[in-house]
Amino acid sequence: MSKMEVKTSLLDNMIGVGDMVLLEPLAEESFLENLKKRFDHNEIYTYIGSVVISVNPYRSLPIYSPEKVEEYRNRNFYELSPHIFSLADEAYRSLRDQDKDQCILITGESGAGKTEASKLVMSYVAAVCGKGAEVNQVKEQLLQSNPVLEAFGNAKTVRNDNSSRFGKYMDIEFDFKGDPLGGVISNYLLEKSRVVKQPRGERNFHVFYQLLSGAPDDMLKKLNLERDFSKYNYLGLDSATVNGVDDAANFRTVRNAMQIVGFMDDETQSVLEVVSAVLKLGNIEFKPESRVNGLDESRVKDKNELKEICELIGIEQTVLERAFSFRTVEAKQEKVSTTLNVAQAYYARDALAKNLYSRLFSWLVNRINESIKAQTKTRKKVMGVLDIYGFEIFEDNSFEQFIINYCNEKLQQIFIELTLREEQEEYIREGIEWTHIDYFNNAIICDLIENNTNGILAMLDEECLRPGTVSDETFLEKLNQICAGHEHFESRMSKNSKFLNDHTLPHNCFRIQHYAGKVLYRVEGFVDKNNDLLYRDLSQAMWKASHNLVKSLFPDGNPTKINLKRPPTAGFQFKASVATLMKNLLTKNPNYIRCIKPNDKKAAHIFTDSLVCHQVRYLGLMENVRVRRAGYAFRQTYEPCLERYKMLCKQTWPHWRGPAREGVEVLLKDLQIPREEYSYGRSKIFIRNPRTLFHLEDQRKQRLQDLAALIQKIYRGWKCRTRFLLMKRSQITVAAWYRRYAQQKKYQRIKSSAIVVQSYIRGWKSRKILRELKYQKRCTEAVTTIAAYWHGTQARMELRHLKEEARNKRAVTVIWACWLGTKARRELRRLKDEARSKRAVTVIWASWQGTKARRELKRLKEEARRKHAVAVIWAYWLGLKVRRDYRKFFRANAGKKIYEFTIQRIMQKYFLELKNKMPSMSPIDKTWPARPYLFLEATHTELRRIFHLWRCKKYRDLFTEQKKAIYDEKLEASEMFKDKKALYPSSVGQPFQGDYLEISKNPKYQKLSTLVEEKIILADIVNKINRANGKATPRIFLLTKNSFLLADQKSGQIKSSVPLSDLTSASMSAQTDGFFAVRVKEGTPAAAKGDFLLSSDRLIEIVTKLYRTCLSSTKEKINIEISDEFLVQFKQDKVCVKFVQGSPKNGSVAACKRKNNRLLEVAVPSP
């Protein structure tokens, strides 16, 4: 089954009525009561048909979340409870899907929530329309235009902390898919008088305060401004800060928004400069100065301020100063210059400030339009949002209120026109007969104001343009003359005697009966405000500014384009722009949002009946409801209607198979609703009276309860039955399982008993067999025994018989023997006699011994054979027994195999891993992979050793013969000195070069090289130690194949030459010094001079080479002695050389000193 769709309706869970059209009875009281009830339940939105009434909650409600946007997205207007999103959604979808341009008209008095509503609509549309980088940028620019315009066009008033002081109409343009392309903003009538003066408790436009509190210090300095509000005359002081508003933060927001909208940095800077200039204009003050001709004149008091302004906008100070003091009137080629008195100067200053600011505002709007302009030229769909001041009725109403209320009259007019048109179109579309609707048409009031010949605005213009003295009073007089007869115009002084005694109507006022109520206007200021004059001298001065923006704001100041015609009046301009607006709106499908302010305190939860009643009246909401209800109060397409009420009739419940319209017909007939209460349209059912609808709703509610009870009943029954069936199934399952379990148990019991019985029987049988076998065995044994006994007896008898026989034989034998003996003796005697019988006796003896031995051997063999048989049988028996006993342990073998296998695997893995992690081939590389298992420790270490040996071998194999010789030498040195002499480690890194002096090549030693014929093995400078004082003399030390020589370092003259065969030993200390003694064999010619005590840093090399050369040439080793004390033979004396640790004078070098006749002491620096 697909997802179940829950159909909801506005009518569900309604608080009061969600649509005022359904109000019963329709009266002002019930209207207010319904609004209040809904407001108290946080339902701030209520419909009048498709019009949304919005009551300002003055607190944030959780009804604008993204989830809510999703909830209202693509839903029908009446499907959910009233909401501004519903209207926005309807408008957007009808724009996108039906290609109808839309306009959203938001009206209401100041603080009622129009601007908030317009922002909500824009943000809703932004949330539901297309997405993508480009589209998002357009959306962002459109949304960010709001903070910029609000900063410059909004101000705190007593009615609203963020009151829009201008009317705004914004066209948002979309492409065919409904993605935003851009927009166009139009602004209406900025309240510029606020720039120079604000009523008590109100502020100037936000931007001034934002600039002063939010701009960084350096920016303020650049603009010549100070942070203190009180320094500026144009800033009302009594409410300079507004609760809950952070001007500084807002300044940053605005600058950021300007950047997003596309303002360049220098543009923003220029705008702020103009704002500063306006602010500073307020500080210019004038003082009177009398001229000789009696004319009043004025002068600027403090020129400093003037100078700063001129610097800001780039005007020559004198030009501006002159513009504040003179006025030039040009008429028909005549130029008349008059001076301005102080009051006129102030008037001029304020007019300039107002003009500058309002022109800047218009420039801003144009600049934003340039940024948000749609880039494509294709046809666009348009949604207009109008946020304009609502009807204003104050105690003191002036020109502004008059203009505003005129605009609202016009809006009401198109509202009526369009609502009726829409209603009528729907009736025609649906084929319902049109019944005339009685309503109030305010065209007559519009005519009173805008009629071109005798409308109020036309007369005001006429009055302003008329030559001669013109004043507000003359204007009123004119009105009194011309409009007196108009039924909506009231004035005390008119010819209409009806009002002569009406004291609620002061003399300087006139009253108009607007569609929303009567409004009393005071004529003071009408003419002046309509004129909206800026002296031409001032606009010309501004045009001369070098500041680009200021110059562009005053094109009328260009002297080459002087237009002697008066500029159009404010009223005329407004009328024209309203007419354009109306024309624009008429081409679009209107959507209305009527905003209501619930109290004057800007507080939540307070609903002041009188205040709301007043607004309901002047917004003409009752009129709205009446128009909506004139024909039929409620209409709905057939499908949802049938869906909603089908449960009220048996034929349509639960399913109606035919067309929906027929279903509705059957339904209504069945319910016996009077025929005049409804009509069938083509696609909709029209219900005349809300009562009928509520009757249907009540019945539905009742029926739903019944149905709910029925569903509940069936559901409960179903639930119980399901539960019962489940329990039954469970019981069967449990029983089956239990039975199975019990049978299993029983079976196991029987099985184990059978095994016991079986084992007993088997045991008994076995025992029986065993007994039989044992008996048989005993029988066999008995038989054997008996047989043995029998054989024994037989044998014994035989033996006895044999013995008897033998005895007899022996007797015979004895006799025989005796005889033989006798014979033998006789023979012996004879033999003896013959004396040669000895050998024969021996032979006889040996043969007898042999017989005896053979007999014994036979017996022993027999015995051994028997013993062996017994042992074999015994072993076989033991084997059998062991096999039987140990059969059960056979698995143990497997364990061993697994163990062996595992070990094998581990070894294999270990070897493979080791292969991959082998260290480098460098013999000095100390790394070796970690051992994975403890038991491999020995192997691991051994492998490491073998590997190291092998790579050393590889390394050695790479040596050339030459290198080998060098290493041999180094090795020899190591064997001799390693761990014996402290100087050794420093020599390890130095290669042994041998010929350091390059004797053959160096011309200095040419003579020396000719003297030495053999190849030089070593040549270096050494120090020879003088035995007398221990001083060192440098000498050339030469070592050749057969001898060593010492020569003078400078002259190259040979001082001594010793054949190597004459050397016996070399001695040196164990320390870091380079002293060494070379000893000469006693008795040789060289010995006459004595031993040599030398010192050299290359001691290790010299001694090693000396040793090796001696060995190779003489085949004899010289002795190497390492000791800290040794004797040296100098000619006759033996001197002891002793090495001590100490710090010699010249630092790190060892020093030798003669201590006494027999002692040379060498001080070696301690390491």
Ligand SMILES: Nc1ncnc2c1ncn2[C@@H]1O[C@H](COP(=O)(O)OP(=O)(O)OP(=O)(O)O)[C@@H](O)[C@H]1O
């Ligand atoms: N829907 C809303 N939810 C919460 N607060 C609101 C809502 N609508 C308006 N307000 C509050 O009311 C204040 C006034 O609203 P808003 O500025 O829209 O009035 P307005 O009708 O535009 O008045 P004006 O004609 O002076 O410009 C807002 O600053 C805000 O605090």
Ligand SMILES: [Mg+2]
């Ligand atoms: Mg506003």
